[in-house]
Amino acid sequence: MDFKVLPVKFSEQSEAVHYLFYKQHTVRSPVPEKPSDRTLFVINVLPYMDEASLKRLFRDCGKVRRVYIHKKPTPGLPEADSSRFFPTVEPVVGYKVAYCVFTKPEGLQKALSLDLSAESAPRVLSTEQHPLQVGVVKWQQEYNDSVLDEEALKKEVDEYMAEHDARVAEEIQKAREQEGQPDSDGWVLVTRHSKRPVARRTEGLDQRLKEKMKKKRQRQQMVNLYNFQLKDTKMEQLAKLREKFEEDKRKIASMRVQRKFRPY
Template sequence: MDRPDKVLGFKVVVLKFSKESKTGHQLLWKQHSVRTHSDAKPVNRTLFVVNVPPYCDKRALTHLFSQYGKVRQVHLHKRPTSAPAMRPRYPHFSRPTPVLGFKAAYVVFTQTSALKKVLALPAGTELTLSTEERPVLTGIRKWQRQYNAGFVKRDRLAEEVKKVMRDYDAKKERERTAGQQEPDSEGWVTVISDKKKKPHLEKVDEVKKKKGSKKKKQQQLVNFYSFQQRQAKMNHLAELRKKFEEDKKRIAQMRNSRKFRPY
């Protein structure tokens, strides 16, 4: 059965894992096109690839397309999207969830000519992913590399810790200065919200009301830890047992004090 040259506007090419592979995997690609301009995925330099197999990571795709021109960036997504891949602000404290399974890739070239070379390839072209010069690790060697990459150098980790603390101190300083501002003639002060990250005007009474409600919630927060909850339950059961014994004694006294005894 002949393979189709194009599917819904995508050119179909064959990706073999290595030269020894007897069968190949079908990749579908076309030029990336969106209505709005994106600095992360420029239309004139970005190749949109779908049906990317699980063993293709950023490094493998970079090596695969580098033969046509310098690759600036590779974005991997679970589903097609015009947004860039999310990058954590603190890479060693909040690592993003890796994209597993089949995925979509956006290969961004440095030059427009590289994209034109890829698009000019005839349908059915066979590409080899793993070569002797640039092998794609699998099995135990792949897990060894991922394990070794999990170790962070001390100086890099120390620099990131300093960055986290600087951001925390800056946040607390903004909160402190926001509470010390003098209201204007109409009773307004500038407040910086943590969610909006932009200064905006609020009434002084509203600012005090928010701070008061926040402080009240913090004061009402009791039995936060699990051992405190267990202790509170044990104390409640002990009080119930004590009250039950007192009720039993009171009922017994009431029975003994009754004057009318028909039995």
């Protein structure tokens, strides 16, 4: 199916017209959240357009249940941050694509049958009732959102640490239960939570270990550290091989001279 062209402009006073391209969302393996019979695939979405503005754009076609925004076409769902204060997913900036999921299939069919002739007026994105935040207003809102709520931050950190402590305690308990228990092959699992006593690391013990390592390094000789040392070593080995070769030649010549014919 070919794309349909939808002209839009920022406000009633805007003269510049932008064009959105959309068609029915069709993939080989659709996800349940993006059914093909109710999902509209939109590209060339403006950077300042959000989920609410896209819903209003197609509200005369039917109720839009959900809008998924991606940086590029993706059959799956966008990644979601599990934390409000420690985001792990980069925000989608610049031009993007969107998947508008209607509540009923009739909404998608109405959107595909819109009158988009050259004479049709562009649809307005920002109105008095629903203004879009751009420029300084958007920067101010982003700054206000960047100010952390200390109480909410403390609550999230405390919840995370509680979950972490519970998970660590569960792992320790599981390791202790498996300690000394042979598996089906007869192997016994040894964990770091073993009951065997371990020597404590004290300053005296650390000092003795350092002195021991220092003496060990002093006993080690630096062999072939530099290139000239490596070259000299090879030359010495080659001279020894040549000397042994000459000695073997002399032994063979002496054996040939001493060889006698002994028929009996």
